[in-house]
Amino acid sequence: MCANVLVAEDDPRQAEVLRRYLEAEGHHPIMVTDGEQAVARVRAGGVDLVVLDVLMPALDGVSACRLIRDRSDVPVLMLTALGEDDDVLLGLDTGADDYVTKPYSPRQLMARIRGLLRRVPAAPRDVRRAGALTVDRDRHRILLHGREIPCTPDEFGILAALAAAPDRVFTRMQLLERTAGRNRESTERTIDSHIKNLRRKIEDDPRRPARLVTVYGVGYKLAG
Incomplete structure (x- = not known):
């Protein structure tokens, strides 16, 4: 295998x-x-x-x-x-x-x-989709329109959490728990930096995000 x-x-x-x-x-x-x-x-x-x-x-x-x-x-x-x-x-x-x-x-x-x-018993693949975006947790891959998007472990953790519940709003702290940056230097603002980088990779126009959406005063969601 x-x-x-x-x-x-x-x-x-x-x-x-x-x-x-x-x-x-x-x-x-x-x-x-x-x-x-x-x-x-x-x-x-x-x-x-x-x-x-x-x-x-x-x-x-x-x-x-x-x-x-x-x-x-x-x-x-x-x-x-x-x-x-x-x-x-x-x-x-x-x-x-x-x-x-x-x-x-x-x-x-x-x-x-x-x-x-x-x-290890064979298990169903853990694949989540939100529009044109596919998150394959088992293979640790992000695809957009079938094309693989390179991501850091932190970025993957954020997208995997968001894709597991499209349209659900996650706070920055909730997303921080999904990243590899659980150390003393990490803050909720770290998430903003990761979101900015992700938008450059998955949005048609990062200045007007349609997939990775900000919910002001709360956090972020992945539009289904």
Whole structure:
């Protein structure tokens, strides 16, 4: 099966090897470099499997796995240094489904990934449409008139929330909860910036938005 595989690995060489092997097997690799990015990307949706390195900056793999498990049952495979038994046990106790010790054979890792993906039951695609706009959460894609629109994880999270309930008005705080920007520096005004960028991508005339509409004094909605 073709899957969206999130890889959280801060070593550029290791990350590049994994990316190439995943693409060779027909998967779509999503590459991040720390645990915070991994958690945010899973929460944005469309991830079929997560590969987490234990030792990462910002947020370690075990802590990231714990946060992922709070909201998702996506399969998680941990990468840990050889002999770090405590990391392995802690990762499994936190909710990881499997682990591979470093140094590892990429072919062995791909076999483990195939095994985990076989356990995932087939599910209906989560695709939402609002007029000419299509939001495919499973494949993490935005289409406008059938043409793919590149989006950041935050932008995708906003559009996915809006497309799930066309014509419903969301406050900025509600949309902020759907983004990857849940840190101390994020404010409700961050949403205004994302909305501005999205309008450049999906509106025929960003100065006169017809799809991503402002409801003054409240927030935003996606016109159905």
